[in-house]
Amino acid sequence: MSSANLPEIKFTNTQTQKKEVFKTQVPGVVRFYSCGPTVYDKIHIGNLRSALVADLIYRYLTHVGYDVQYVRNYTDVDDRIIKKAGDQKRTSDQVSSEFIQEVEKDYAVSGVLDPKFKPKATEYVSKMVAFIEGLVSKGSAYEVKGEVFYSVDTFEDYGKLSRQKFDDLEAGHRVEVKSQKKNPLDFSLWKPAKPGEPSWDSPWGKGRPGWHIECSVMAQEILGDQIDLHHGGEDLIFPHHENEIAQSEAATGKKPFARMWLHHAFLTLSKEKMSKSLGNVFTARDFLTKFGGEVARYLLLSVHYRSRLDFSVDSLNQTLQSLERIYEAKKKALEITQLKTRFPDTRAESLWASFVMQVDGASKDIAAHFAYDLNTPGALASVFVVIREFNRILSEPKTQGTPAAILASQALIRLIEEDVGSVLGIGRLLPEKALEQFNGIRSQLSASDKVKLDGSEIEKRIAERNQARRDKDFKRSDEIRDELLAEGVDLLDGPSGTSWKYR
Ligand SMILES: [Zn+2]
Structure with missing residues (x-):
């Protein structure tokens, strides 16, 4: 494909907050990284927005003629995965594999195209160790008792993506300062293993990588030292993406790590209102089962990606x-x-x-x-x-x-x-x-729509039913239960009284 026919594209670069002309290092080729899910549970409808915005970027750039080298990772080592594995007496691997499969089902139903690369963090641990060693030898990171921290004071651009003033941040975090850190903003690159946790060998003893280092390493291994486009949710701007920049630019000495940063806004919803009329539709799975992929795509993509979606x-x-x-x-x-x-x-x-x-x-x-x-x-x-x-x-x-x-x-x-x-x-x-x-x-x-009973009305009927039960009028108490049931309200009798929920 000749790059001569490519249109001029402008994206809002988070770092400058301006619409900038999108230029790639190699004409016609986009090195694109989007932060993927942490696989410890089924994904929420908000996570689906992230996958769909990444999919939109990928489809659009492909549509206009770019060769898109698209990476979307899986974070498969994480506290929440480890906790679930412990609770369920399974390995972290079993938990993360299960939810990678689950999330891929949701993606398939939503028409999310498969990225060219879907790396899992655990496949890159030895590369992460080497990357961290490089940072330590450059003086950008330091070890304390088996834990390795990134030293933000050594990176003068720290805060450039989130446009925050370093000193303010420092002051704000003073209270929760961990004694072994040189600066409260220093973040963990390598964590020492606790008993029973998945761990890997390293020069600092057995341990596992921190979250931020994963993306820097997978991006570099698959796409190179510098990438053209990096995407994620607005909640990732700080600290995750700020930290990716600090790690990658310090390690390679090349700036910028990413030429263009795109962040989509949150999805907001009123759970109470929604449950009342739609039932549970907050996991992507529930939503997709009820409404299908076409509706999900339209609902989540018809609003501009930088606008909050209600x-x-x-x-x-x-x-x-x-x-x-x-x-x-x-x-x-x-x-x-x-x-x-x-x-x-x-x-x-x-x-x-x-x-x-x-x-x-x-x-x-x-x-x-x-x-x-x-x-x-x-x-x-x-x-x-x-x-x-x-x-x-x-x-x-x-x-x-x-x-x-x-x-x-x-x-x-x-x-x-x-x-x-x-x-x-x-x-x-x-x-x-x-x-x-x-x-x-x-x-x-x-x-x-017929479910119109509001909470106070339901409470009133429950009180009425309680009275009937005290009066040993079980016929009346059953009637009230059935009436509520017909209106889509389930009653749950427990030791501390009766609670209710919309079906
Ligand atoms: Zn990431």
Whole structure:
């Protein structure tokens, strides 16, 4: 692929907070690293946003013609994995392997494309030891009783990504200063093994790597000393990514470690409100089982990646509405391409000719939206303008079944499936199937709308039931339980009284 045809792309670089032109070290090749999950449990819907934003970046850069060397790691050594393994009398390896499989199922259902490289941290421990040795010999790290710390005072740029003042940070952390650290901000590169924990040999005794060092080492081993693009959630800016920069730039002496840093914003949700109307949908698995991958992708990607995403019943309803508009238009367009053509109608031909020009314009707009910091809402808005015009023309007499109508319909299908669909990973299902699925979700939603009892009303009924039980009126107490059950409320009688939950 010639790099001459690549579009000019601007991304918001976290480090400068400015939109910058994206330039790679090797023309046409992107060295891309995205921080992957710690595999100790099923992933949350918020973690799915991370995987989908990385997938969006990957799909987009591939779509415009880059060769994307894409790495997404698995953190498979971690306190939470070790704790779960201990609790369940299993090895850390068994726990992490189980959840790598689980997370990959969720990714597959969400249409997350496989990265070129999916390294596991434990496969790189010897490289991490060598990397840390390098930092110690340079004076960037020091050992205290089998633990190795990075010395942030030796790295003058510390704080450059999160744009924080070093002195403020230091002062703020003074209270929790650990005595063996030279500076409270110094972080662990190597931790001594506690009994029963997974451990590896090192010059500092048996131990395991800290979290931050993993990504510096895997990025360097697979992509090289300097990478073009690094992505993660905004919660990783400090300290994780700040520390990656400090480690990598100190070790290689090359700046910058990453040319461009992209961070997506949090997903927020009101658990209480959501449970009430949707039940539990906070793990990606629950969500995907109920609503499917297409809905997940649209919901999580139709909001700009740097905007906070409020996941609510409203946002779910809006998602359904938008997807239905897209698939209804696609269905209609596909039907038109199957119609027997009749003689051209002058008026219809001219309407469709101007429509095709509009589609061309939208196609350029969409490309421009994506190239400008992955403006997904802008790109989708352009599609909806075209769909509205398509429906308007169809509502006029004698506009179907002409040669121009077929060409116009094909142009619309391309816009949906290629211009937007191949980047967002939506719009590519068979319309009948997709619409049937959305219908099913709608009936689930309207059924759950009937759960309208609020907490204080439920408490009132529980009190009534308690009274009935004290009065030994078990018929009445059972009635109240059944009434609540019919309203979607489960009662749980325990030693400390009766609690309840929405089903
Ligand atoms: Zn990382």
